[in-house]
Ligand SMILES: [Zn+2]
């Protein structure tokens with residue numbers, strides 16, 4: 001139907017998260033009809049990002065500057081460090097302004113299954129960063145998965161002995177969570193972590 | 199949080215149809231983490247389309263070639279012409295291989311409210327194209343809206359007298375349409391167009 005170039009663009013767009021063949025076609029149509037106001041600006045914005053994309057040498061975040069916008073922000077608490085598995089986790093915690101300290105991105109999680117070992121992650125850089133001093137607290141904000149928690153305990157071991165308080169995220173029922181909609185793992189965890197009623 | 203370049207890209211993506219701030223962020227993250235396999239190909243595909251974008255001189259379709267892929271396709275019935283309001287309508291009818299003839303895109307519909315007059319649409323080019331001969335049938339595939347139907351009747355008048363059969367899409371209940379979910383207009387139309395049971 002359409003030209004090879006338009007078909008290729010539609011295919012590439014349909015592989016983006018949240019898009020499928022139908023919505024990709026709608027996006028292409030939108031762009032074709034708005035060359036000056038939509039297609040042009042999109043190309044320019046993508047090129048600007050592509051040209052400058054770097055991994056932050058301090059924290060492992062992906063950004064267009066090194067140090068990244070998070071590391072370069074002077075309003076952040078320099079003594080508080082949040083360790084996350086992926087850039088997506090940094091965005092989630094930071095985008096909602098939930099954590100106003102510094103970040104450290106591991107770039108994954110330990111996984112025997114996938115053959116991910118400590119040296120494959122940003123763990124040495126974390127240890128040397130924390131060893132350098134100046135941090136009061138390190139929050140280990142791993143996912144509440146088996147591999148996330150394995151990684152969390154490994155990091156806690158590696159950071160033990162350094163003069164810093166190491167903490168982890170609380171686990172349990174999510175806000176609004178109804179018991180009969182929760183999976184077994186969450187219920188077991190919430191039960192295990194039960195506390196006296198204040 | 200992110201750099202100005204990444205924020206700008208996120209904003210531009212969030213204005214695309216079907217995307218919002220959340221899904222745009224997910225797309226950006228996907229692209230940042232896959233510079234070689236996702237970001238690069240997307241930029242290249244968009245540039246290829248942007249560089250060649252043209253409106254077809256024959257039918258008004260938007261494509262990367264003129265004549266467009268539809269007009270240049272020799273397997274299509276050259277004697278059958280389908281007139282649509284927008285490129286999106288052409289894509290809908292053609293993408294599902296519902297119509298295998300030629301197309302003509304008006305670029306809108308007559309609208310007193312929006313001040314769209316006959317000379318603002320591709321109507322002269324339609325009349326001269328059909329006057330040129332060679333067409334057996336012209337299907338007026340306007341939307342089943344007030345403005346679409348006004349446009350349809352205007353076109354039927356303009357084409358009257360030419361040696362061609364002018365037809366329109368059937369109106370009525372959509373396939374699977376249940377009466378108590380239909381709007382009043384559809385019900386009225388289906389009633390008005392009622393036929394003897396065969
Ligand atoms: Zn950084």
Ligand SMILES: [Zn+2]
Pocket residue numbers: 254255256257258259265266267268269270
């Ligand atoms: Zn054409």
